[in-house]
Amino acid sequence: MQLIVGLAIVIIGGGIVVGEYFLVKWYPRHEQRVNEETLKLLPYRNDTLGVEMQVAAGIYGKVADFPGGVRIDRSKFWSMGPSLTITSQSNPGQDAEFSPQVLARWQTQGVTEEIPSYRFEHTKINKRDAVLIWQYKDRVQYVTARVISPARIVEATCTAGRAGEDLLLQACEESLRTIKVEGPQPEEQPVPGVLELTPVGKETLGAQQPARH
Numbered sequence: 001m002q003l004i005v006g007l008a009i010v011i012i013g014g015g016i017v018v019g020e021y022f023l024v025k026w027y028p029r030h031e032q033r034v035n036e037e038t039l040k041l042l043p044y045r046n047d048t049l050g051v052e053m054q055v056a057a058g059i060y061g062k063v064a065d066f067p068g069g070v071r072i073d074r075s076k077f078w079s080m081g082p083s084l085t086i087t088s089q090s091n092p093g094q095d096a097e098f099s100p101q102v103l104a105r106w107q108t109q110g111v112t113e114e115i116p117s118y119r120f121e122h123t124k125i126n127k128r129d130a131v132l133i134w135q136y137k138d139r140v141q142y143v144t145a146r147v148i149s150p151a152r153i154v155e156a157t158c159t160a161g162r163a164g165e166d167l168l169l170q171a172c173e174e175s176l177r178t179i180k181v182e183g184p185q186p187e188e189q190p191v192p193g194v195l196e197l198t199p200v201g202k203e204t205l206g207a208q209q210p211a212r213h
Contacts, residue, residue: 039171041178046070049088050152050182056171059084059158080140080161082168084175087155094150096186097129106131117141126180132173141169145176151183 038058045052049070059082061074073083103122110118117136124130130147144157156176160168 052180054178058171082161084158143172149181149183
């Protein structure tokens with residue numbers, strides 16, 4: 001009986017030590033490694049669409065072209081996996097920026113159409129005018145980037161699917177912020193110079209007054 005009790009104590013104690021090592025030592029490093037591998041950016045270029053970008057490894061998978069676009073996804077047998085869909089169209093107006101009317105419509109679309117978890121951001125992506133839109137539909141969170149150049153308007157929609165949503169949504173956002181659209185790079189806007197104002201003292205004012213005769 002004492003031998004059995006002693007063996008049980010050794011086994012239980014060993015299990016606790018192994019479990020502690022797993023929780024404290026191994027698992028955090030494993031999780032960090034998985035995060036780094038998921039967020040690692042891989043180059044992607046499509047000359048037909050006129051787009052170049054970096055796609056996170058957690059999203060990069062099968063590439064399927066379709067008229068006017070491409071779909072990149074990592075299909076999962078048991079659930080919807082992450083995917084990235086890119087479309088491109090010519091810009092007949094050759095505008096370098098989205099019009100204020102279009103921006104206003106996109107900004108208010110979440111309210112007017114009652115779209116859950118809708119968020120809008122007007123930003124720059126690789127020096128080009130762009131917007132990012134977050135929205136929730138069909139039980140899945142989507143992030144869409146629209147980037148304009150005088151030659152093309154590119155739209156890229158990314159979803160994390162239904163597995164590892166937080167990490168893969170981060171992968172989506174980091175991938176979308178790397179989009180480069182073909183065409184001449186926009187000119188850098190000059191930074192306004194600083195105008196220094198020198199206070200005028202009484203002596204200066206006196207020196208500026210004409211002498212009286």
